[in-house]
Amino acid sequence: MRRRVLPGFGLSLGFAVAYLGLIVLLPLSALAWKASDIGASGILRLFSSPRTWAALKLSFGGAFLAACINVVIGLMVTWALVRYRFPGRRILDALIDLPFALPTAVAGIALTAIYAPNGWLGHWLVPLGIKVAYTPLGVLLAMVFVSFPFVVRTLQPVLQSLERDVEDAAESLGATGTQTFLRVVLPTLVPTLLTGFALALARAAGEYGSVIFIAGNIPLRSEIAPLLIVQRLEEFDYATAAALGVVMLAFSLTLLILISAVQRWTQRWAEQPA
Amino acid sequence: MRLRPTLLALVATIMATPAMAKDVTLLNVSYDPTRELYKAVNAAFVADWKTKHGDTVTIQMSHGGSGKQARAVVDGLPADVVTLALAYDIDAVSDRGLLAKDWQTRLPDNASPYTSTIVFLVRKGNPKAIHDWGDLVKEGVQVVTPNPKTSGGARWNFLAAWGYALKLPAGNDDKAKAFVKTLFQHVPVLDTGARGATNTFTQRGIGDVLIAWENEALLAKKEPGGDQYDVVIPSVTILAEPPVAVVDKNAAEHGTREVADAYVKFLYSPQAQDIEAQNFYRPRSPEVAAKYAAQFPKVKTFTLAEVFGDWRKAQAKFFAEGAIFDQIGPGN
Numbered sequence: 001m002r003r004r005v006l007p008g009f010g011l012s013l014g015f016a017v018a019y020l021g022l023i024v025l026l027p028l029s030a031l032a033w034k035a036s037d038i039g040a041s042g043i044l045r046l047f048s049s050p051r052t053w054a055a056l057k058l059s060f061g062g063a064f065l066a067a068c069i070n071v072v073i074g075l076m077v078t079w080a081l082v083r084y085r086f087p088g089r090r091i092l093d094a095l096i097d098l099p100f101a102l103p104t105a106v107a108g109i110a111l112t113a114i115y116a117p118n119g120w121l122g123h124w125l126v127p128l129g130i131k132v133a134y135t136p137l138g139v140l141l142a143m144v145f146v147s148f149p150f151v152v153r154t155l156q157p158v159l160q161s162l163e164r165d166v167e168d169a170a171e172s173l174g175a176t177g178t179q180t181f182l183r184v185v186l187p188t189l190v191p192t193l194l195t196g197f198a199l200a201l202a203r204a205a206g207e208y209g210s211v212i213f214i215a216g217n218i219p220l221r222s223e224i225a226p227l228l229i230v231q232r233l234e235e236f237d238y239a240t241a242a243a244l245g246v247v248m249l250a251f252s253l254t255l256l257i258l259i260s261a262v263q264r265w266t267q268r269w270a271e272q273p274a
Numbered sequence: 275m276r277l278r279p280t281l282l283a284l285v286a287t288i289m290a291t292p293a294m295a296k297d298v299t300l301l302n303v304s305y306d307p308t309r310e311l312y313k314a315v316n317a318a319f320v321a322d323w324k325t326k327h328g329d330t331v332t333i334q335m336s337h338g339g340s341g342k343q344a345r346a347v348v349d350g351l352p353a354d355v356v357t358l359a360l361a362y363d364i365d366a367v368s369d370r371g372l373l374a375k376d377w378q379t380r381l382p383d384n385a386s387p388y389t390s391t392i393v394f395l396v397r398k399g400n401p402k403a404i405h406d407w408g409d410l411v412k413e414g415v416q417v418v419t420p421n422p423k424t425s426g427g428a429r430w431n432f433l434a435a436w437g438y439a440l441k442l443p444a445g446n447d448d449k450a451k452a453f454v455k456t457l458f459q460h461v462p463v464l465d466t467g468a469r470g471a472t473n474t475f476t477q478r479g480i481g482d483v484l485i486a487w488e489n490e491a492l493l494a495k496k497e498p499g500g501d502q503y504d505v506v507i508p509s510v511t512i513l514a515e516p517p518v519a520v521v522d523k524n525a526a527e528h529g530t531r532e533v534a535d536a537y538v539k540f541l542y543s544p545q546a547q548d549i550e551a552q553n554f555y556r557p558r559s560p561e562v563a564a565k566y567a568a569q570f571p572k573v574k575t576f577t578l579a580e581v582f583g584d585w586r587k588a589q590a591k592f593f594a595e596g597a598i599f600d601q602i603g604p605g606n
Contacts, residue, residue: 051600118479133478134463217421217464218604230466231423234341235595236348236366 028249035246037239046243051219052228058136059225060251063204066143067151067197074151074196075189081152082159096152099145104209111142112214134216139224142211143204150203151196158192190266198259202252298533299332303353305340305426305516306469307490311553312357318549319540323533331533339467340426347372347521354525354534357518359426361385362585364519373522384579386515387541388555391575392434394506395475395484395491402482406509407438410457410483417460418481420471422592422599427468429593431485434512436592437581441510455602464604476503487514489554492569513575 038046046052080086081093099107115122115132122133132138162185170180208226216222225248232241304312316333323331336343336351340359347353348370358364361378368375378385396404402415410417420428432454439445439453463480465471468487472494475484483506484491491505518541520534540546547557551566563570582588592598 045596112478116478116480134480212466213470216462217466218462219464221604227424227466231421232595233345234339234424235593236345237595240595 031242031245031249034238034242038243042240043243046240046247051223052225052244052247054220055223055225055228056247056251058139058223059205059248060255062136062140062143062224063147063201063207065140066147066204067201069144070148070151070200071193071197074148074155075193078152078155078159082156083164096149099147100149104146104207105213107145108142108210108213111138111145111210115141115214133214134218134222136215136222138214138216139211139222142214143207146207146210147200147204150199151193154196154199155189155192158189162188187266191263194259194263194266198256201255201259205252206248297330297332298530299334299528300354300530300533300537301334301336301352302355302357302537303336303343303347303351304357305343305359306337306467307427307487307493308357308516309335309337310493311489311550311555314549314553315541315546318545319537322540322545323536329533331537333537339424341424352524352528353521354528354530355518355520355537357516359516360429360585361515361517362429362589363426364517365585367519367521372524373519377519378517381518381538382542383558384515385517385519386558387518387538387546388516388550388557390514390516390555391488391573392431392485392508392511392514393488393491393573394508395472395486395494395503396506397482398502398504400504400506404483404506407435407453407457410435410485411453411460415460415483416462416481417457417483417485418463418465418471418475419461419485420468421464421466422603424466425468425471427487427490428471429588430487430512430514432592432599433578433582433588434508435485437512437576438508438510440581441576451598451602454598458602458604461604488556488570492554507571507573510574510576512581513577515578 077096081089081096112119112133114120115125115138117123117126117131117133119133125132130137132141166184167180170184175184206226208224208230211224212227215224215227217227225244229241229244229248232238232244302312302316312333312335316335320331320333323329336346336353338346340363343351344356344358344363344366347356347367356364356367361384364373364377367373368377374380381387394404394410396402402412403409404415409415419431422428422432435454435457436450439450440447442449463471463474465474468490471484472486472490474480476494476499486494488505491503494500495503495505518538520531520538525531525534541550542558544559544562547559547562548565551557551562551569554569556570557563557566578585578588582591590597
C-alpha cells in the first residue's frame with residue numbers, strides 16, 4: 001500500500017467496520033436470527049400466501065414506478081434549478097428537501113385530505129372516475145412524495161460540475177439538441193441517475209408512515225408489505241414479522257446489487273470513446 | 275397493656291411519616307381513546323391520595339393502539355398499571371411473566387371498572403336508514419371499521435357483528451361467517467386503529483356508517499361538527515369490557531405496589547365512576563349509571579364470555595394468522 005498524505009488507514013477502516021457492524025449489521029443479524037425461529041414450514045406458509053405476494057408486489061412495484069417517475073421529473077427539476085436563473089429559484093431549491101423534513105405521517109394525512117372524495121382535488125377527480133385516496137394509486141403518490149428528493153439531490157452536484165462548454169462543443173460540431181442530450185449529457189448523468197433511482201426505490205419500498213394513511217389497506221388490493229409486518233407484530237408473532245422483514249431486505253438487496261451492476265456497466269460505456 | 279399496640283402504631287407512624295411522605299410516580303400504559311378519561315381520573319386520584327396519605331403521586335400516561343402498547347410493556351416499557359382495550363392484550367403481558375395469570379379475577383367485574391359497547395355513527399338524518407346490523411349489508415351502503423388485525427376496537431366490532439348474526443333465528447357459525455364476510459365487502463378502507471377510522475368517516479367523508487366504540491361515537495358527537503352525525507344503537511351488540519391490571523413485576527421493582535393497587539381500585543369508586551360516565555364510558559355502579567341514564571340508552575348486550583368463551587379462544591378462532599378474518603376479510 002502506497003503511503004498516503006493523511007495517516008490512519010488501519011484506524012479509519014477499523015472504525016468503519018466497527019461502526020457499520022454496530023449500527024447496521026447487528027440489528028440486521030438479530031432480525032435474521034429471530035426470523036430463523038419460524039422454520040421451513042413457516043417460510044413455506046409465508047411464501048404460499050397470495051397476500052404476501054400481493055403486498056410485496058405493491059410495495060416493490062409501487063417503489064419501482066415511483067423511482068422511475070422521480071428519475072424523469074427529478075432530472076427535469078434539477079436541470080431547471082442548475083441551468084437557469086429565475087426568481088424564486090432558491091425557494092424552489094429549499095422546497096425539494098421538505099419531504100425529508102416532514103414527519104411521514106403528516107405527509108400521508110395531508111395527501112389523504114387533499115385526494116379524499118371530499119378533499120380539494122379529490123372532489124374534482126372522483127367524479128371523473130379518478131380515485132387516488134384509498135387505492136394503489138394513492139400508495140404510488142405517497143411513495144413518489146417521500147422519495148422525490150433523492151434523485152434531485154444526487155443529480156444536482158454532478159449537473160453543476162458538468163461544464164456547459166461540453167454542450168457548446170457538441171453543438172459547434174454539428175450535433176442537434178436531441179443528439180447533444182442523448183449522446184453527450186445523458187451518458188455522464190446515467191450513473192448518478194441510477195444512484196438516485198436506487199435510493200428512491202429503497203426508501204419507497206420500506207415506506208410505512210405516509211402510505212398507511214392513504215392506502216386503504218385492503219388485503220390483496222392496497223395492503224403494503226410493511227403493514228403485513230405490523231399485523232404479525234400485533235399477533236405477537238415476532239418470528240413471522242422478522243421473516244417478512246428478511247424477505248423485504250433480500251428483495252431490496254437484490255435490486256441494489258442489480259442497479260450497482262448496471263451502474264458499473266454504464267460507467268464503462270460512458271468512458272468509452274464515442 | 276391495651277395501650278401498647280396503639281402506642282406502637284403511633285411511634286411507627288411518626289417514624290414512618292417522614293420516610294413515607296415521598297413522591298411516587300406511576301406509569302399507566304393505556305390505549306388510544308382514553309386520553310381524556312385518564313386525565314380527569316388521574317387528577318382526582320392524586321388529590322384523593324394526597325389527603326389520605328400525604329404523598330404526592332405523579333401519574334404518567336402512555337397512549338397508543340392497545341396491541342402496540344401491550345407489546346411495548348412486554349419489551350420493557352416500565353408500566354406499573356395497564357389499562358387496555360381488551361383482555362387478550364393483558365393476557366399477552368401476563369404470558370411473558372410480568373403479572374399473574376389470574377389477573378382478571380383480582381378485581382371485580384372481570385377487572386373492567388367501566389364498559390362500553392359497539393354502536394353505529396351515521397350521517398345526519400340517517401339518509402341510508404341504518405337501524406340494525408342487517409342494514410349494513412344493504413346495496414350501496416359503505417361501512418367504515420378499522421382492521422381487526424391491528425385494532426382492539428375493531429375486534430370488538432367484528433365480534434359484535436358475529437354475535438348479532440349468531441343470535442338471529444336459526445343462526446349458526448356458518449351463517450355468521452357469511453354475514454360478516456358480506457359486511458366486510460362493504461368496507462372501502464381498513465384503518466389500522468379506531469381513531470383513524472373515526473377520522474376517515476368524519477374528516478374524509480368516507481362511508482355511510484362507522485362502527486365504533488360508544489365512547490368514541492359520543493365523543494365525536496360532542497366535538498365541533500358533531501351535529502353532522504347521529505348515533506344509532508343496534509338491536510343487540512356486545513358489551514365491551516376494557517380491563518385494567520397492576521403489572522406485578524414492575525410494581526414490585528419500583529416499590530409502587532400499594533399505590534398501584536389503590537389506583538386500580540379507585541377506578542371503581544363512586545367518584546371515579548362519575549368521571550368515567552362523564553367521559554362516555556358506561557359505569558359499573560348502578561347508582562352512577564342511573565344518574566347518567568339519559569346519556570346511555572338501554573341496549574341489549576351479550577358478553578364475550580357468553581358467546582365466545584374468552585379472548586384467547588376468540589383470538590385463535592377469528593384473528594390469528596389464517597383464521598376466520600383472514601379467510602373472509604376484504605380482498606377475499
